[in-house]
Amino acid sequence: MHPAPSVIFFSVFSGLGFGLLVWLGLGIPAVTGGSAFAFFTIAYLLAVGGLISSTFHLGHPERAFKAFTQWRSSWLSREAVCAVIALVCMAIYGAGLVFLGERWGLIGFVGAAFSLGTVFTTSMIYAQLKTVPRWNMPLTPLNFLSLSVAGGALLAGQVTSALLLILIAGAIQAVTWLLGDKRLSESGTDMASATQLGNIGTVRAFEPPHTGTNYLLREFVHVIGRKHSQKLRVIALVLMSILPVVLLLLPFNHIIAVVAVLAHVAGVIVARWLFFAEAEHVVGLYYGKR
Template identity: 70%
Template sequence: MHPAPSVIFFTVFSGIGFGLLTFLGLGFPAVTGWTAFAFFVIAYLAAVGGLISSTFHLGHPERALKAFTQWRSSWLSREGWCAVIALITMGLYGLGLVFFDQRWTLLGLIGSVFSVLTVFTTSMIYTQLKTIPRWNSPLTPVMFLSYSLAAGALLSGQEPWAIILLLIAGVAQIILWAQGDGALARSGTTLATATGLGPRGDVRAFEPPHTGTNYLLKEFAFTVGRKHSQKVRIISIVLMAGVPILLLLPPFSHGLIALAVASHVAGALASRWLFFAEAEHVVGLYYGKR
């Protein structure tokens, strides 16, 4: 698929924001007053900024509110509901910490649960797509959740948890890449199965479906060279997990934590670009792109 900047920004930064809200809801770090206010500002800027950026990729952003009516069948709608509940609940929880020096534990726990559910529902938007075999894997939610929680642990200063979650994110990402490389072939989807003409013999395209480009080619037939892909994978895994883990091993330092967060975000952006760039939508079979 064509890696749209708005969707990359959305999936990375909303994950970071809700990851931090998860830890804040659980009481990490145990802050109140204006210190708590600063943490909540960072979390809300990332979470809400990411959610807003996702609308830039919609054909009709003004219709976004209608998505809330489809919660029975749409993961996008469920994501919207979970996000709203998480943001409202954590907002109330934050008011208690900032202005009343009170930790309303139940609100925090509910907010943390819905923050995690928001990231999970986001991941399921992609996981459910059988038309993109690379994404159609149980590891896709694991990858999204581990990235989000690792970022939350980093930003909340929970170094031991951050190291563990970064390791999980790195392993999940590497396995997902390895599994995804052969996913389209293993799915058994070919031009013959797509047209239903397989029993008649070898099937090939006589000529292109049309002479010009179209939306499908722009969005779903993006290709990235294998050599380029391998370089981006190495860069992303080193920046996302390797460098932050090394920076977290020495004694606590605000400067090192800041560098670890910056490195993780850069690696996550590179990895998420690859997530979309390497997606092999089966519609590409009709255009000779697979």
């Protein structure tokens, strides 16, 4: 799949923002007044900024409001509904903390649940696609959720929780890559099944269907060399998990904390770029690209 910058930015930063909102909704850290305002500002900038960036990948951004109308059948629509409920609940909850010094626990829990639900629905947009076997497995939601909660813990300053959750997220990411590499071959989909010509003999590509490119090739067929893929996986794991854990084990200071956050975010961006770049859409079989 073509790794569009807008979708990468959306899935990474909205995940971090909603992950932080999950922790804030649970009352962690227990902040009020100006401190609460600072935490909620960071969370909303990440969550809302990510959601806005996702519209840049739409052919008609002005029609984005229609995403709310198909919640019975569309994970994209469910994501939109969950996001709005989460943001409204957390705005009310945050206002109580900032202006009144009051923690309305029930509203916070509801906001945290829908914040987590937003990340889950985002992941299901991809996990539901049988046409992309690498995504079509339970590890995809676990990958998104673990990174969101781990990043949220890091932004919330929960060092002990962040240490454990970042390691878990890194392990889930590694397993997702290892199992994902086998998904296309294990799906049983090949050129014969893609063209429906397998019943008459061995199928091979004689020549491309056309001489130029088209929308399908631009959006759904992106090929990355295995050597480059492996290097980027190592870079992603080092930045998103290993380096932050090492930094968090050092005596705490704010500079180290900022570097740990930046390293983690950079690693998640690399991992999310690979999430799209390595995804083998079965339409590539028709063009002899797999």
